[in-house]
Structure formats: structure tokens, C-alpha cells
Amino acid sequence: MELPRVVSRDEWRAERVALLEKEKEVTRARDAVNAARRGLPMVEVDTEYVFEGAGGKVGLPDLFEGRRQLIVYHFMWVKGTGQGCGSCSFLVDNVGDLRHLHACDTTLVLVSRAPYAEIERFKGRMGWGVPWYSSHGSDFNYDFHATNDEAVAPVEYNYMDKATLESKGLLFLAADDQDGHGASVFLRDGERVFHTYSTFGRGPETVLTTYNYLDLTPLGRQRYVNEFPYHDTYGEDAGTGCH
Template structure:
């Protein structure tokens, strides 16, 4: 095993300060990218997707809030347990994270194609409290390209044709205007690696963090009075 070079405190501070400038550049570039993400157009959802054996529709997943983030959890109906990688990510979803998202009018939920009974059994075994819905029997997973089956639809993953089949990970964002529902964003593959913490999730949404410094202006009143992050 190798370790970093040992230097004086003065040399370390100089190197750290130089790296900080690059970190600031990345932060500003990420802010610009997030602003462009919020400028993306959106697509109205016209299909009546049903969840939990028909007891819930997509609107119900919002739980009355303005925006919805759906984690596409890989859980094939034939499997007895969920995907290990998705499980590791779900382990990091705390009640505190969901409360912070809810304070900005955002609901975080998971959706899998496994039957509801399997989901509830696995969820209880893991001790999870977040909402997790079954899309079993629905087109939802196929339409959002996280269940890949050429017999059902042309295979597309991460916005390109792929020679893949089966379940795949992803995350999708939605916003509602009354009862009209819109798809604003989806990410797949390594795009989902950095989502952790409420700001990272909020940066994916059409309304963003809802803080006054963000571009474009005027997306929401929810964040007014919220404590802003430090300047980049």
C-alpha cells in the first residue's frame, strides 16, 4: 500500500488551496448543469399507471406534494430478494432525508416490478420505512426503460439502443400541476451514483432547491426563508 507524499503544513496548504480552485470550478459547472436540467422541457403523462394491485395511481405516489422522485429498484417478479446494489442504496435513505425533501414539497418513493407481497416482506426484513410500490402488471417499468424486454418494446437504456434484457437501475422525476402529471427527468447507469443527501436529489428536479440564488428564477415559493447553502 502506498500513502500520499509527506510534506510540511505550508506545502499541504498550498496544494489544498490549488485543489480548492478546481473544486470551485466543478461546483460552478455543476450549478450550470443543474440549471440546464431545470430548463429541460417536460412530457405530460397520459397513461393511467396502476400500482399495488391497482389500488394506487401515479398521482397517489406524490402524497399530495408538488414533485415526485421515483427510484427504480431492481426486483424481478421471479426473484425472492431485491437487487443487492439497489438494496445498498436504499439502506442509505433515512427518514431525515425524506423529511428534508418533503420540506421542499418533494416525495421520494421506490417502484419495483415484483408483486406487492414480496416487496412488503423484503421491506419489513430490511426495516425500511420509505414508500415502495409494486408496478406488477403495469407498463410503468417498460415505459421508463428499467425493465428491458425486446418482446415488449424496443430496448433502450440510458437513451440509446442496447443489447440488454432484464431489470435495470434508474431514477425518474415528475412534477404535477393540479392533477396533470409531467415527466421531467430520468437518469440511468452511473448517472445515479452521486445521488445522496437532499440537495443532490433536489438538483435533479425541475424546481431544484427552490432557493433564490438558483437559475432560472421564479420556479417556486417553497424555499423562501430556507437556509441557503454557501456560495460556490
């Protein structure tokens, strides 16, 4: 990669000030998008989904842990490997102290369509403390478009139907019985639960703090998201396990 050119301090300052104006524009645009996101309407959802976690079988309202808001990260499981997706693992490595979210009446959990015993083993290997639930055997993944199977529901990923995905050369993202990644947000009002937001593709990238740090540097991100290995395999010739 070509390094930045060398200039005087005055020249650097002038260009930095010019960039600052662009940064402010991006910040204002991001604030407007965040406001529009908060203003989205919501849809009441069925609370009969059954998940399995460390404490056994639970329902969707239980995932809130008594709080009003719930963020579900749809963690892609790589079938037949006993491992979660490497890119999803990279994202979870970036999760900070959950007490800050909890103080804002918000719970973050992971959900995967895999047997809980496999999830528990992998979670222990990774050393994560984020609550993680199995949606194996329920329609949760299908209803929120984290898994596609035409026998269950019409194909959709990132708000694109099968024909659109095919025309864009992205049909591999919606292969039958294949899980994807994404995030969904829910709000609880008493006993009622509402779906307020879901994002897929690069949408969850906003929480990848490693990228945010690297974006400050001259060398930038250096690796695509699926090129980061499991954190316990650095130094090994190991892939991410994500295909």
C-alpha cells in the same frame, strides 16, 4: 494502496489551496448542469398506471402524496430470490429523513416490477421507511426504460438503443425481461402529470452519501457499488444478489 506522501504543513497547505480552485470549478460546473436540468422541457404522461402499495391499488397521481414533485427510484428486483438488488439496496440505505424532501413539496418512492408481497417482506427485513410500490403487471417500467422486452417495446437503456449497447459491449444491460435501475422525476399540475427527467447508469450515484463521505478520504471508495453487501449481512460470505 499506496499512501499519500508525507510533507511539511506549508507544502500541504499550498497543494490544498491549489486543489480548492479545482473543487470550485467542479462546483460551478455542477451548478450549471443543475440549472440546465431544471430547464429541461417536460412531457405529459398517462396517469392510468396502476401500482400496489401498503394501502392497496393506487394510481400514479397517488404516489405524489399530495405534493407537486415526485422522484421515483426504479429499484431493480432480482427475480426468483425474494430480494431486491444489492446495489439498489445500498442506495436506499443512504436515504435520509424524508421530511426534508416533503418540506420542499417533493415525495420520494421506490418502484419495482415484483409482486408486492415480496417487496413488503424484503422491506421489513431491511427496516426501510421509504414508500415502495409494485408496478407488476403494468407498463410503467417499460415506458420509462427500467425494464427491456423487445416484445413490448424497442430496447433502450441510458438513452442508447440496442445497436449502440451492443457496439459498446453493454447489451447485458438490456437483456429481455431484465430490470435495470434508475430514477425518474415527475411534476404534478392539478390533475395532469408530467415527466421531467430520468437518469440511469451512474446517474443516481449523486445520492450515495456513503460515496460522498469516502471521497473525502485518502483511501477513497474502496468498493465498487455492487460490492457492498446487504447491510444485515456484514461479516458473512454473502454476495449482493445482483447479477
